[in-house]
Structure formats: C-alpha cells, structure tokens
Amino acid sequence: MENIIGGAGQVLTDAQVRTFVLDRLADEDLDGRRVCVIVPDATRSCPLPLLLGAVHEALEGRAAAVTVLIALGTHAPMSEAQLAKHLGGPYPGFEVRNHEWWDPDRLVSLGGITAERVAELSEGRMRQPIDVTLNRAVVEHDVCLVIGPVFPHEVVGFSGGNKYFFPGVAGQEIIDFSHWLGALISSAAIIGTRGITPVRALIDEAAAMIPARRLALCLVVQSGSGALHTAAFGAPEQAWAAAADVSAQTHVSYLDAPVRRVLSIIPDKYDDMWTGAKGFYKVEPIVADGGQVIIYAPHITRISEMHPEIEQLGYHCRDYFVKQWDRFAGQHWGVLAHSTHLRGAGTWDPEHGEQSRVTVTLATGIAEPVVRAANLDYLDPAAVDLPALAADPETLVVSQAGEVLFRLR
Template sequence: MTDLIGGAGHVLDPAAIRAFVLARLAAEDLDGRRVCVIVPDATRSCPLPLLLSAVHEALHGRAAAVTVLIALGTHAPMSAAQLAKHLGGPYPGFEIRNHEWWLPETLVSLGRISADRVAELSEGRMKQPIDVTLNRAVVEHDVCLVVGPVFPHEVVGFSGGNKYFFPGIAGQEIIDFSHWLGALISSAEIIGTRGITPVRALIDEAAGMIPSRRLALCLVVKSGSGDLHAMSFGEPEAAWAACADVSARTHVEYLDAPVRRVLSIIPAKYDDMWTGAKGFYKVEPIVADGGQVIIYAPHITRISAMHPEIEQIGYHCRDYFVKQWDRFQDQHWGVLAHSTHLRGAGTWDPVGGERPRVTVTLATGIPEPVVRAANLDYLDPATIDLEALAADSFVVSQAGEVLFRLR
C-alpha cells in the first residue's frame, strides 16, 4: 500500500508532514526491530531536520536500534559539522554514519545478476554478470527505511526510491556499471524519462536481493528550499512512482524553442564539478546545436574531490569512449559516465576527431590549465559582467534540480 499527500503546486504544512510520518511509522511492525534509515547527502534539497525529528519521535524507545546512513554514492564523506547542519538533531539513540564506499570491509555481496539477465534488463546494451554489493548495514538491520527526494535524474530518469540503495549505499562496481548503462543511453535521452528505464530496472532487480524489509518515505521538494510539495510512503517501488509522477509536473519546465546560450548558476551545495555538473545535465536539452552552456560557480575550485582521474581522462562525448573502448574499458566506468554527462552529445571518428554538439564553458575557481586540459572551455569569473551576460542568455539560477526541456 502506498499513501500520498500533497501534489504539484501544493506546499505541505510542517505539522501535516510530521503527522504523516508519525502515523505511517506507527502502523508498521517496527517494535524491537533494527532499523537503518537511509538519507541523502547535502547535494539534494531536503528538509531532513524536520523529517528525522519525526522519525526519531516515532522510533526512539520502540526500535531496538536505529542507524542513519548517509547515501553518498561515491561522493565525499560529510564531516561531523556538516552532518549536524544537514540532519539537525541531536537524535539520542540514533547512530549516524557516512556510507564508506571506499572501504571494502563495510560492504557485503548479496549475490550476482547473471549476464543473460543483465542483457534483458539493459535491453541488450550490456551483457556480463554483476556482483550486487551493498553497505553491510542492510544485512545487519531488519528494516531499511529510505527517506529522500525525487528529482529528474541524468542516469536513471527520476531519482529516489531504490536509487538510495544503488548507487546510494552500494559498492563501486555496481555503481560504475549502472552509471555506464545510463551513459550508453545518454543523459539527454534518459533524464526526466518517466516509468521504468533500463537503469531503474537494473536497480530494482538488485534491490530485490536485499534481505531486510524495504520501506520508503519519498518526497517532492520545492527546489532550493525545505518546502515539500508531496510525500508518499510504502514499498520503495510504489512510493517512488507516486512521487515521480508529481516531480514530472513540478521539476520540469518546457520551452517552445531552443536557446543559443544558457547561463547556469550553480548553488553552493555543489562544491565540485562532479556534483555541480548537474547544472549542465538539466539544461542540455534546450540548447541549440552549436550553442553554449556557461557553468558559473566561482566557489568551485576542483573538478572532483574523490575522482581525480577525471582530470586525466577529461570530458568527452559517449562515442569518444565507445569507439575507442580498448583504451578506456579498464577505467572506472562511473568516471567515464560522468565525463559523457558533462560533455553532452557529440560524435567521434578517428579521422575527424570529436565534434561536440554544444560548447561547455566553466566560469569557476578551477584553474584555467586544469579546465582546458579536461577538454572544456574556460572563462574567468572575475571578468564576467553577470548583468550584461544575463541579458543575452537564458539564465537558470539555483541550477541543478529543475530540468528544462523543449515541448
């Protein structure tokens, strides 16, 4: 059973949010259970202090143990100070952990998905077995409760639900695998696609192997704020689907014609280009052939905190890697996927080289030699007259969560 409150255009009252969480958790068989609460890191807009305080009220003294696990994927870990700001609290009796994806001892294998099944799920794009590796908290707890938002997403279509397991608290192999599958489809094609995409199908298949009971409190957040438009509760697949329908009506804006230049202003919650690249993913569909996206983020000073190899590989279109697979197949596929997502659509052949569809220009604090070595254009943010540039651009402030598409 899935319950949904709110909807597109609504803003839920905090008291109603708390009452919904308390009522839904009160109705579940959680007495004496060990509960793992899986939540996003700070790269997603989400009113976690409000939600976790309600979860704490519902579970403290009732559950045998509660662990709050931060779904980092392969993002950088959050410090104690960052966690306190992000989660609120304190929450007596709750243990709070980062997903330490870089430590093999924190992971457990749940089994394998066969090559034939992978081929079926991926619609023939990939055919090899995949080890389903996840944070061992999933086998150390009786119940896994996902609490997190749903947004248009460049790898899976719409984020949320079982995506908080894969890639949220998964091992790098299956993270890389799922992201490269999305890259083969391409960000521009899959982003904002409703329903079960091939990547979502793979994620759901892997999540079905989790031995603990899975529940989800899915959210539709007003972008850049702590307000909620809607929330749903139930099994992750159904709760996610209910909120994805609302997100599709809330987080997607349509233009009648393509634009020549986008000025994408990146908020401070994205502190490197690995995360700030969402400011490109969400606008690529509206840029005319030969157009430009300027990523304006003076606060960003590095390409990636956790994946320095992207500086050596650089940013390239999908065909650059696919048509030279012998050169790149031993690299982390998640890094290759990120590369294609930020470079966007294009072609490559051994004679003519690479022909990107649009120009990507970084106006960030990353040094010019690093930017150009990574195969992107550079603009010194200190030299930009934002007002003049905005007058001749399609401006997206607080970029990264709302998707722009053509009708």
C-alpha cells in the same frame, strides 16, 4: 489510510509532514526491530531535520536500534559539522554513519545478476554478470527506511526510491556498471524519462535481493526552498512512482524553442564539478546545436576530490569512449559516465576526431590550465556580466541550477 499527501502546486506545512510520518510509521511493525534509515547527502535538497525529528519521535522506545546511513554513492564523506547542519538533531539512540564505499570491509555481496539477465534488463546494451554489493548495515538491520527526494536524473530518469540503495549505499562495481549503462543511453535521452528505464530496472532487480524489509518515504521538494510539495510512503517501488509523477509536473520547465546560450548559476551545495555538473545535465536539452552552456560557480575550486583521475581523462562524448573501448575499458566506468554527461552529445571517428554538439564553459575557481586540460572551455568568473547576460534575449539564466530540468515542448 492515505500513503501520499500533497501534490503539484501544493506546499505542505511542517505539521502536515510530521503527522504524516508519525502516522505511517505507527502502522508499521517496527517494535523491537533494527532499523536502518538511509538519507541523502547535502547535494540533495531535503528538509532532513524536520523528517528525522519525526522519525526519531516515531521510533524512540520502539526500535531496538536505529542507524542513519548517509547515501554518498561515491561522493566525499561528510564531516561531523556538516552532518549536524544537514541532519539536525541530536537524536539520542541514533547512530549516524557515512557510507564508506571505499572500504571493502564495509561492504557485503548479496549475490550476482547473470549476464543473460543483465542483457534483458539493459535491452541488449550490456551483457556481463554483475556482483551486487552494498553497505553491510543494510543487511544487519531488519528494516531499511529510505528517506529522500525525487528529481529528474541523468542516469536513471528520476532519482529516489531504490536508487538510495544502488548506487546510494552500494559498492563501486555496481555503481560504475549502472552509471555506464545510463551513459550508453545518454543523459539527454534518459533524464526526466518516466516509468522503468533500463537503469531503474537494474536497480530494482538488485534491491529485490536485499533481505531486510524495504520502506521508503519519497519526497517532492520545492527547488530552492526545501519545502515539500508531496510525501509518499510505502514500498520503494510504489512510493517512488507516486512521487515521480508529481516531480514530472513540478521539476520540468518547458521552452518553445532552443536557446543559444545558458548561464547555469550553481548553488553552494555543489562543491566540486563532479556534483556541480548537474547545472549542465538539466539544461542540455534546450541548447541549440552549436550553442553554449556556461557553468558559473566561483566557489568551486576543483573538479573532483574523490575522482581526481577525471582531470587526466578529460570530458568527452560517449562515442569517444565506445569507439575506442580497448583504450578505456580498464577505467572506472562511473568516471567515464560522468565524463560523457558533462561533455554532452557528440560524435567521434578516427578521421575527424571529436565533434561536440554544444560548448561547455567553466566560469569557476578552477585554474584555467586544469579546465583546458580536461577538454572544457574556460571563462574567468570575474568577467561574467550577469545583468548583461540576463538582458540578452538569446541567453537563459538559470539560478539555483541543478534540480529543475529544462526541455523543449
């Protein structure tokens, strides 16, 4: 039986998706099993009401228990109202939980990865042991079913698959570790890279330590609509690889030459700059040296609810931290990674200071003093002339920014 449906350029009907999910789960040994269903939060486009409805139909009366775990990473928890809108339902017999990454009692260690193995996986970029921790719910169930989309990603190359375990429902130490590894490679270098990147290799190594049986329903979502191009089912490694191949054909747009300016219009699903920064990551590769990215998001009023220290740390290029590591090694490495991802490529040395390749300008609801203190440029969103920028031949306007990657041919 086929473990993938759809493809690039296709749009699946709800009936096709529902039948595919029902058929795949009917073939799995789930009777009497405790099943943990891991799904993304609202920062990822995904038709979860359709998918969870089919999963509920498939597991009702079969599974001994089902827990739906929201893969927050280190994002803010979702409220009951947000969960109802995001997941649909109700789903009688299903328990829904946020991943409480901030609560050590909710986490369990699976063991460690040695420094020597880390050096091998990271291709020599890092050499220290790492404790592999994740949400207790994962090990308290017999089967883990990941349901989530695959997009080009600034840390790992393409998101999805085992990434829903690490960092999705992991402890902060391994989240910080994996994100800093990605930052050392740099967002511009790794985003949209197909195959097993060093960060993906680390994630897969950690996921192999999970005692539960792992399954994944990996999806390629039509950006901006929530419809599905592709659904792939199976072991996370294989389902992810199949979906990533389609995402590479679907979620990457190519330009023949760099542009001087990009205006990224950030959708409402990104409610702070921690998540809205995806509007920069996805366009950095096409901006000319000395160019500008304007992040247009009047609805965003804060840099980060869960990581307020970023306001004091500010946004800086990778070398700013690496070449002053004694100053910054004690910070959360995930925060350092986020800082480098939004600042973009650049250099730092003691004599000349920091030199950034492009200018990052926030046209948001964040106060000007906060923006400038964070080492970013400020623009009053009321002063943004959208029609004029759209008519400017040196400006690319990207609506619904954050999912489609732009690259040069």
